[in-house]
Amino acid sequence: MNQPSTLSSSVIPTWIDASLFKGMLRGIERESLRMQSNGFLSQKNHPKALGSALTHPHITTDYSEALMEFITTPQTTIAAALNELRDIHSVVHQQLEDGERLWPLSMPCMLDDNEENIKLAQYGTSNIGRFKTLYRRGLGVRYGRRMQTISGVHYNLSFPDQLFASLQQHESNPELKQLSPQDYRSHRYFGLIRNFIRLTPLVMYLLGASPSVCRCFLTGREHHLQPLVKGTLYLPEATALRMGRLGYQNSAQKELGIHYNDLHDYLDGLQKAVHTPYPEFTNLGLNDEQGEPIQINDHVLQIENEYYSLVRPKQVPQAGETPSQALKDRGVGYVELRAVDVNPYSPIGIDETTAGFLESLALYCLLNESPDLFADEQEQIDQNQTEVVNRGRAADARIVVGQTTVPFQDWAQRHLNAIQACAVMLDQVDGTPLYQDAVQVMQQRLNHVEDTLSAHVITDTLQHGGTWSFGSVMAQQHVGSYDQHRLSTERKKYFEQLAQTSLQKQAQLEQDHHMSFEQYLAQYR
Template sequence: MSQPESTSPQILPKWVDSSLINGMLRGIERESLRMKSDGFLSQADHPQALGSALTHPHITTDYSEALMEFITPPKPSIQEALDYLADIHAVVHRELENDEKLWPLSMPCMLDDTEESIRLAQYGSSNIGRFKTLYRHGLGVRYGRRMQTISGVHYNLSFPDHLFEALQAHETDEALKALSLQDYRSHRYFGLIRNFIRLTPLVMFLVGASPSVCQCFMTGREHHLLPLLKGTLFLPYATALRMGRFGYQNSAQKQLGIHYNDLNGYLEGLQKAVKTPYAQFSRLGLNDAAGEPIQINDHVLQIENEYYSLVRPKQVPQAGETPSEALRNRGVGYVELRAVDVNPYSPIGIDETAAGFLEALALYCLLQDSPDLLDAEQEIVEQNQAEVVNRGRAPNASIAENGQAYPIEEWCRRHIGAMKPLAALLDSGYSTQLYSDALTAMLARVDDVDLTLSARMIEDTVEQGGTWGFGSYMAHQHLEAYEQHELSEERWAYFTAAAQQSLQAQQSLEQDTSQSFDQYLAHYR
């Protein structure tokens, strides 16, 4: 069921007022590599003082043992989410050992020639812990470990049910009016997702922050990047190489046909991928010569989370549920915006300007018409994304939309202009100027491309003598912010207790020996 075409060009209906957005929640996930003092990736274990990466609610690891992930709970305002993220950074900084630092860029710090020195994240000896490490081993076997050292920011956002109730009450389509609130909410969130995919080039242009990479990242790979200076590769007008073909890409997934036109179709596509063998992965084998497993299975996706996407529909899983089961049982609860690079100029990887822009954009995507995203349009969207990733700041960069090509600046201005009433609505709801200020800042980047994060990074990378010089300089700058950040005694106590409880929870999982790992894996396979 596609969203009905609106008869009015006005995106913000007259009856929508700021009370309808009260109750929005946002949470942030930020990834960052632990870097040794010589600039290379850390080989050390996850610090024991930070608790168990398997069971800690806020401090965990992603692909590698050195790739930390910080997770805030959902918060009622941008400032509270950013403050919580700053608290986590201060806690982590205090517990880092051997003069390690948090690498502040999306593209990784120095990696040596051997992939095996990128240690897989370790989660202990429980079946679920070993399963998580095996999944990562499978990713390495399939795509190489280097690709998995990239960091990003995920922005999670939900709108209150009373907004969806009001939107549904004003629908003119009887089939949409007849849906349960859960199904209608999922329908609207999928509309948001389709529009966000269409507008991802806007995100890449305005907050993209990966225009260059350390040469070590490209070891053993063919590429079209140019030398910026010794040890650093770039493209002159690139914005977000992390989002291009050197980032998270999976050729097998191209053939999946997973679409975002409705929840059931999305879940069917995902389930098919998790259950369909893929010849290239079958040839890798399931186990090594010694009989040890090297990947969970030989399917297009080992598990659902292997599906790389710019935005995901999400629902909080209950005990024993997969992400798909949670979505099927309770519909979409929030969206995860994943196309956001780490901002190296912010100690916590994101600032209120980017957060305000993303929330105004999400509301814009929710309220706008959102016809089905079919293959022909998807192809154009991907071409637009590639254009912005590789040459978004070029004087003649253009975006294709509705059968026409537009200069990127004109396209950006049009969409930011249309978002202004939504920013004003959000400002009114939160008694702030944050959202309008965010759009003003983004408009300045459109008007003067040298103000974009990607342009600033190239200039500063040259000034600091390369990727390592720039990253190291910013990492040292951020140390001061972590050390000066004040946490209440109550918050320190909370994080100390969370670390202890997480270690106990891991230990408890490891004491369950009712099933061997071989049986556990065989059951999953």
């Protein structure tokens, strides 16, 4: 069983210098449900004053009309990324009506018994807009709409070209030395991805904040949870139920065998999934009794984005490109770390500590040796994730490493020690203690289980008498934070202009009548 063996601070080569990290970029995507004042999911349309969810670069929707997604631009510092995210939250909050608020937890607010009341996101009458809504209808038909109300944080990160150039220069393997800069960069990012997958149990323990869930989320589903307090279910030592079998799961995808051992393999696996029919989805049919389409196709994946993964290789697509085409043509440009729960104690769902830790972890994953990752090891990782999702805070939590089973605490400590050295290196870039401070907080969470976010969530849910009450109290506290956040006149104008421009762009797309939606869909199918 291949497991990275180097677990000391020697993961950083002696020749690496802090100047190589100048120009790192990070961006954040945060999802949040709009909640009515009575605690139930909003039934209102996306606020028109915020512009078009189809074409706005910062404020859009994810699965449902009520599930908002906020996207920052790539920023040169963590502080700048978090500040832009604060701006977006403040702008959105000002346009919410009738006492609506942003729900602060990864697991959803109150849902009623009728799944149809989880309204699909609407993007207007253009072909691309209708296609996006149909994709969501397909997700609902395949996996149920409740699953699509879960929120997360995605952390996008890219390292500078000069770092990859130096790494390639110091390679001892002649084949790696001969790769083009683009291919070498992709090779290193895939190494990062494999190691991040191996280390997701650590992320779930340290950043997991979904140990409990409103009973309404599990209506009609079998589950293994216990009652915590009226209306709330939990597991006593859980960390991140969002990342377990109650969260985003897809048995069809598990059979895909998509590997992260190199870019071409990965893209081949993805393409196969997008073009292979899946009997269970074929049985659902493509259209309803009225002849209206209910899913894009009957394939394992309707489109590439349906592939649920903990981390994704990404490249910014150009007009008309699919994510795969962008990766194929220009290689991996950045990674999207997706295993992160929303932090309910932060008004913007993420704080400096989480960001600093994720970047230190990503550097560790990039520099550490990263053998190929095959099905047998992946099975172990899945077992480890399940253990930490359900029992991560248990004193006897254990995970499998190669041929042995080890206490989770020991395994986590070894990795955290090595991540510390990466934090020291990143702090040298800007002369701040941010990264080491972040790792120190994580050390505290490892040493004292009661300091984990998941433990705090359980304590506060009990104190407030349930998930809804706890979430409502936090949502109200965050309102104060949005109100206090001052937008400059320039930033206000920027967001007003974007809202207008996005609506104009949507209107232009809707004027294009050269092909009916039926033809458009038939062409895609």
